[in-house]
Amino acid sequence: MFTFLYQNITTSTIVGVVFLCFSTNNYAANIEAGKAKAQTCIACHGPNGNSIISEFPSLSGQPAQAISTALYRYREGNRKNPIMSPIAAELTNADMNNLAAYFSAEKRTSTHITSAQNASLGPELANKYNCTQCHGPQMLGLQHIPRIAGQQHQYLITQLRGFKAQTRSDMDGNMSSAASALTDADIVILSDYIAGLADRPTAKNE
Ligand code: HEC
Ligand code: HEC
Structure with a gap:
C-alpha cells in the first residue's frame, strides 16, 4: 500500500489526492460500523467514550492503534482482565479496527479538577x-x-x-x-x- 501511495505521489499529485479521498471514505465507513458496535461499550466507557466512572478508562481521542492493540491483547490473553477479556473474545479483527476508528475520532473531555x-x-x-x-x-x-x-x-x-x-x-x-x-x-x-x-x-x- 505504501508503495502504491508513493508511486501516486511521484507520478502525479492529483492521483495522490484522489487516493486520499477514497481512503477518507473507507475510514468513514469504518467509523459508522464501529459506532454501531460501540453501543455495548458505552455502558462502562461512557457516552462518546468519555467514561464517567473513575476506575473505567475513557476511550475517546485515543490513538486508534492503542485501542486495537489493547483489544487484541485482551483477546489473545496477553493482557488479562475479568471484565474485558470475555468481551474482547467476541470481537473479530475488523470489529476491533472499526471500534478503534470510532472511539479515536471522538473528542476527549474530563470533569476532573486537578489540585x-x-x-x-x-x-x-x-x-x-x-x-x-x-x-x-x-x-x-x-x-x-x-x-x-x-x-x-x-x-x-x-x-x-x-x-x-x-x-x-x-x-x-x-x-x-x-x-x-x-x-x-x-x-x-x-x-x-x-x-x-x-x-x-x-x-x-x-
Ligand atoms: C462492564 C464494563 C465494560 C464494558 C461493557 C466494556 N468495557 Fe472496556 N474496560 C472496562 C474496564 C474496567 C477496563 C480496564 C481493565 C483493565 O484494567 O485492564 C476496560 C478497558 C478497556 C480498554 C483498554 C483501555 C486502555 O486505556 O488501555 C479498551 C480498549 C476497551 N476497554 C474497549 C472496550 C470496547 C471496545 C468495549 C465494547 C465492545 C468495551 N471495552 C466494553 C470495562 C468495560
Ligand atoms: C519509554 C516509553 C515510555 C515512557 C518513558 C513512559 N511510558 Fe507510559 N506507556 C508506554 C507504553 C508503550 C504504554 C502501553 C503499555 C501497554 O499497554 O502494554 C504505556 C502505558 C501507560 C499507561 C496506561 C495507559 C492506559 O490507557 O492503560 C499509563 C497510565 C502511562 N503509560 C503513564 C506514564 C507516565 C505517568 C509516565 C512517566 C512517569 C510514562 N507513562 C512514561 C510508554 C512509555
Whole structure:
C-alpha cells in the first residue's frame, strides 16, 4: 500500500489526492460500523467514550492503534482482565479496527479538577520521568502508545501502581521500567495532574 501511495505521489499529485479521498471514505465507513458496535461499550466507557466512572478508562481521542492493540491483547490473553477479556473474545479483527476508528475520532473531555499544588508539580515530574518523551508533549499518545491526557483519575493510579508492581501487563517492558522509578507520592501527583488535561465537557456531552 505504501508503495502504491508513493508511486501516486511521484507520478502525479492529483492521483495522490484522489487516493486520499477514497481512503477518507473507507475510514468513514469504518467509523459508522464501529459506532454501531460501540453501543455495548458505552455502558462502562461512557457516552462518546468519555467514561464517567473513575476506575473505567475513557476511550475517546485515543490513538486508534492503542485501542486495537489493547483489544487484541485482551483477546489473545496477553493482557488479562475479568471484565474485558470475555468481551474482547467476541470481537473479530475488523470489529476491533472499526471500534478503534470510532472511539479515536471522538473528542476527549474530563470533569476532573486537578489540585493547584499538583497542577504546578505535575509538569516537572512528567518531564523528569520522560512521560512526555513517549506519550508526547501534551500526552496525547502516538500509534501504540496510549493517550493519557484526560484519562480517568483512579484508572491512572491503578495502572501506574500496577506497572510499578509488574502486575499490569506491558507489551514491551518500557512502561514497567518507567514506573519503577516512581514513588507512590509521584504516582498520586502525576495521576491528579494528567487526569485534568482535557477540555471540560459541553452540555451536550454531560
Ligand atoms: C462492564 C464494563 C465494560 C464494558 C461493557 C466494556 N468495557 Fe472496556 N474496560 C472496562 C474496564 C474496567 C477496563 C480496564 C481493565 C483493565 O484494567 O485492564 C476496560 C478497558 C478497556 C480498554 C483498554 C483501555 C486502555 O486505556 O488501555 C479498551 C480498549 C476497551 N476497554 C474497549 C472496550 C470496547 C471496545 C468495549 C465494547 C465492545 C468495551 N471495552 C466494553 C470495562 C468495560
Ligand atoms: C519509554 C516509553 C515510555 C515512557 C518513558 C513512559 N511510558 Fe507510559 N506507556 C508506554 C507504553 C508503550 C504504554 C502501553 C503499555 C501497554 O499497554 O502494554 C504505556 C502505558 C501507560 C499507561 C496506561 C495507559 C492506559 O490507557 O492503560 C499509563 C497510565 C502511562 N503509560 C503513564 C506514564 C507516565 C505517568 C509516565 C512517566 C512517569 C510514562 N507513562 C512514561 C510508554 C512509555
